[in-house]
Amino acid sequence: MLNRQGRPTQAGAASHEDRATFTGNKALQQIEPLIFEIGHHESTGVDIEKPAAFKPRLGSHARQGEIGLPGLSEPETMRHYVRLSQKNYGIDTGLFPLGSCTMKHNARLNEKTARLPGFSDVHPLQPLSTVPGALDVMLELSRYLMTLTGMPAVALSPKAGAHGEACGMMAIKAAIAAKGEGATRTVVLVPESAHGTNPATAALIGFSVKAVPARPDGTVAVEDVKALLGPDIAAIMLTNPNTCGIFEPQIVEIAAALHEAGAYFYCDGANFNAIVGKARPGDLGVDAMHINLHKTFSTPHGGGGPGAGPVVLSERLAPFAPVPFIHVVNDKPHLIETREEAPAGNEPFGRMTAFHGQMGMYVRALTYMLSHGADGMKQASEDAVLNANYIRACLSDLMSLPYPDHPSMHEVLFDDEWLKGTGVSTLDFAKAMIDEGYHPMTVYFPLVVHGAMLIEPTESESKASLDLFIATLRDLAISAKGNDKERFTSAPHHAPIRRLDETRAARQPVLKWVKPAPVAEAAE
Amino acid sequence: MAETRYTKDHEYIRIEGDTGTVGISDYAQGQLGDVVFVELPAVGKALAKGGEAAVVESVKAASEVYAPVSGEVVEVNAELEAAPGTVNEDPAGKGWFLKIKLKDAAELESLMGEEEYQNYVKTL
């Protein structure tokens, strides 16, 4: 049958075999070499006029020899990076249920406001009289964060979650030192289910780490904490909602026990998205908590950053907040940038970073908060929790729940008990999801669960999207149990690249491009 | 014949006179997966029983190797630096980690013999 242009309208005879192409490309999926393989040392994509002759002031320090970097013209650059982008999966591509990472919609309004010249094109050290609007953003963001958490102070400058953890733990260490207990309170309690950053942070700051066991129901028991408390305990680092996706039911008692023992409560706020507008850490007895603006407040993850990790602080810790901070006198904000300038009553423990933190992220997060409003943020948390529990309800007959006794918060945790005997591992299952067009969930974390699969849909998914996701996972689960091993163990089959040899990468690390040696003439 | 004894953490020590060759068991290498790196102690280092002697890494895990007994490191298997996969291929043979000069042979008694260890592994 021909259409009116005389072209055939029927698809050609479909071949199931993967036909090799001359280029190796597959239509929209292009094989893209490295810039070092396509660029030339003399090429450039910028037009810069050579300056008139002048007498350099470099002394004996002028560079000798060339750098060894190619350039690309503008069209080549554009094409190279567009092609690379097409090998990536983003939130805008599809459902991205990466537990503990909160891959929610990144509104482009946030990108637009962050690029306003009064925010993006101001220097951190230009006179403060020329940046009152920047201080307004910092103050307004602080007000929102303090209101949402019910905490009286906030240190904005940490650059990401782990940096925020360090900031909070440093404030705790400074408070302990101020009480003269620095030599004795040297141990930090960390549950076994914690993010790796928690023990790493505690160790970074010179604390030793003691593990708190997890109860069989996935929560931390106040008795277990009490049993470990003593004059040597500085703090606990507890994630709430925890990494198993459960709100710690005994959190208030745990906080009280810590305080009674003279210790502090650091809350990892990675999972704050579940409870914004529903519960305030300040009401639960938290002394310090970082907030990942790139999770809860939707600043883009950008392939691994930049993030921002402001830390809210209790009354007891507030005086130790690092510089810089804003000190308001007679309604006028003053930016305190050095320890020496700190007003009376403040004993800043130091400085986390050069300048004032992640302004670009403050603007985005504030834009998000203004857009949502108090009602919208509460609704977002409720929807995030609802979506996770809906997935759980629709999958728990097929996949095994290690902690069925508590409702999930914004993420639902499955283990691999249900895969036993199938020959399919959690990793295989994740890779098969890629073939179905999904980004896998977080796998093998938390460590307390065997073959963990942590699914966090966020509030950004429609019911139709969730239903298709659920149907897909059900199909996969049935297939895994029904002996269709091949669908999993050699997956992904349709991604731009197959499974990669990570052993080889680690045994002989190749961490940069090296010009290949010319092929030697065959001997003889 | 040289006697081999095991710890609950899956290190083995093969005794030859007053020295013992330390490595990880076949079970341990299987659990770890492809070994990509081994960090060995300096020759001459004094090790205490149960203290950290070496580190063995796979792509996704890093494990401490503890000294099965106290003593001084007299030799390390430098070949592992270039070929860490030997630990997977031949854990009991070419994949050994270090040789230790025993301080107190009596410490060996607290370790498991071949059969006892194999039974122990079956319970895991």
Add this chain to the structure above:
Amino acid sequence: MRYLPLTDTDREDMLARIGVPDIDALFSDVPGGKLLKAPLDLPRTKGELEVERIMARMSAKNTAASAVPFFVGAGAYKHHVPATVDHLIQRSEFLTSYTPYQPEIAQGTLQYLFEFQTQIAALTGMEVANASMYDGSTGTGEAVLMAHRVTRRRKAVLSGGLHPHYTEVVKTLSEMANDDVVALKADVSASEDILSQIDDSVSCVVVQSPDVFGNLRDLKPIAEKAHAHGALLIAVFTEVVSLGAVTPPGAQDADIVVGEGQSIGNALNFGGPYVGLFAAKSKYIRQMPGRLCGETVDADGQRGFVLTLSTREQHIRRDKATSNICTNSGLCVLAFTIHMTLLGQAGFTLLAEVNHANAVKLADALAGVTGVTVLNETFFNEFTVKLKKPAAEVVEVLAAKGILAGVPVSRLLPHAGLDDLLIIASTEVNTDEDRAALVAALVEVL
């Protein structure tokens, strides 16, 4: 709310499927009385138009660098970023992706990380580079900790030419970890005696070049003495464009190199986000902090890239990790690497030359102003002048005239007795008119 797809009907249906009467039933683990019933005391949902207006109003209160003659540097620099860069980094697949934990669907990110690592290694003259730190200052703190691990010593010597914020970051980390720090006095003339500080107890010497006052430092003798005592040289820079014109730290035998990469591809952003550059000799690779991207092959033998040597990192090694860093500066890395690709070495060295030429022109013009003394013998695109009046006052007066003249040293070091010093930067964005305006204003004010 426009970002939330669920309808009220959806919500009811879903609650029914879950088998709970209302949403608060899912929050049953929140202890009694702690569950909030009413929304918090903050404004309600706003439309896009209204939000944009509010943000624009705040933005308009600030003086943007592009709007005035602009000479502010001291750790962050105003450069021109090609339009291509910002367009590309806003592509959804880059902007909204995560750390590449699933390499099969993250080859885009992984390949640009590999390209970035190669670029940084080449620029610094080092063997390996990581996939970024938060910024130059935190990278410097991490470099000191790394040196402590390598040398098994715990004392760092910091040059008086190191950016004071960087010094503070290192001091803060070291105080917390009970490590020793010897921070030399601020050194405007680059004549400090750092060599005499190096002995067998020292883990590392941290030297910035160009230093915070703009002076170029000779790193080689410091490296030699450090190595003779088993210590490492950590070389720092805050202006990466300088590497297009000056001898890279790798050629001076630095062991670890840390830099701020903001100048390439990234806006000023009032201090962040920026991108920390981190490179080292390859023998120290297992002590490096941060992510590393490596080349490998897939099941079909096709080249691909993965994050590698992860056993150094917190998610595996926990309290024995080389750093607690997780999220780093992914998108800022992308901006850097695209801009650097556009430049190539041809464009980059030319850019450096223009920067240097502009700074020389400005220094020459200022040398003729009564009441201004240029202190630097050498510099790249930034130098320090001594004024006959307090620099902070002069800067305020000039700001009122619409000229942003530089950074008073007293802003960084309020009680150092250096109130008459001003750090002035001039990059490719400055025109002859900008320079003339600054010179004329200074003549008038001084």
